[in-house]
Amino acid sequence: MVSTIWLLDKNTHGIRKMFDKLVGVEERFINVEKHLADPAIVRDREAYQKYVREHGELNKIVTTFRRYKRMLNDLEDSRELLKDTDPEIKDLARDEIHKLNIEREQIEDELKALLLPKDPNDEKNVIVEIRAGTGGEEAALFAGDLFRMYSRYAENRNWKVDIITHHPTGVGGLKEIIAMIHGKGAYSVFKYESGTHRVQRVPTTETQGRIHTSAVTVAVLPEAEEVDVDIDPSELKVDVYRSTGPGGQSVNTTDSAVRITHLPTGLVVTCQDEKSQLKNKTKAMKVLRARLLDQMIMEQTEKRSEERKSQVGTGDRSGRIRTYNFPQGRVTDHRINLTLYKLEQILQGNIEELIENLATYYQAQALQNSK
Helix, strand or coil: CCCHHHHHHHCHHHHHHHHHHHHHHHHHHHHHHHHHCCHHHCCCCHHHHHHHHHHHHHHHHHHHHHHHHHHHHHHHHHHHHHHCCHHHHHHHHHHHHHHHHHHHHHHHHHHHHCCCCCCCCCCEEEEEEEEEEECCCHHHHHHHHHHHHHHHHHHHCCCCCEEEEEEEEECCCCEEEEEECCCCCHHHHHHHCCEEEEEEEEECCCCCCCCEEEEEEEEEEEECCCCCCCCCHHHEEEECCCCCCCCCCHHHHHHCEEEEEECCHHHEEEECCCCHHHHHHHHEEEHHHHHHHHHHHHHHHHCCCCHHHHHHHHCCCCEEEEECCCCCCCCCCCCCEEEEEHHHHHHHCCCHHHHHHHHHHHHHHHHHHCC
């Protein structure tokens, strides 16, 4: 058992408070394990799955905490050796204490990060909205590049990509595309992609080799369930009309396209990619619900400080977050001043390095704000 004397010796109220919280987490973890061994819980599929999820969430914290307690016991044993009369043993003890103190600080940082409040939306599916901005056809072409990048990344993780609506251009670009990405933890990854993506390259139509700069905006919304956003049907105006986009033979001959207007907010969502009016309405409602949830999150976030905004991944979407420079083969993320000369690999969907660095940065920001 870890002596509380060591903790009291440290002139850090925060560490003692963290230790007490971790004791409570470990007690809950033991309790959850008992529930998972209970035959009555095992027979109740819904209850069993709930405890399995909680066990998974607590497991890493408890494993790290137990390693921390073992390290504290080793540290106390080494401190006891300082009382020995043998000078060599004292020297060995001092060396061991130095190493253990370094390890202690590292584990404490790990535990602080693990105890940070989780974004409640992190495990959700996401709706990704990509729109061509300044730059005309070149921006539309890059919007297509970004969608392929995200699709390949999702496919590599065995996540499903479901196109809700898209508006292609004549030469293979996209004015707009909205897609749902189904996968556990999808929002925790894609939330860092919200913002303005800038591309610098020489268009194929450019005869003098001049570099053009274009922009594409990306919005990432967590999928909202009915329990997240309560929509009164009387506040919706639903219009159906004939699809005008490309599609199967029956797409343009029936009133299958759907436009939903949320009267209190003025939000308008359209969907016409499916032949079925019902399917289009279902998809449009998913987008509307997600946008309303995102609006609620943004309103809550605006009441907090700018530093707190980064913790929930809802930074300023109007700001330029990343530049893709084709002549130099580089990608620069301006939020963390990270430049990678891996443009082709990144556009093939290999965005893990970007995501990991962004997650680390925002976690460090959150830790700083929690002090």
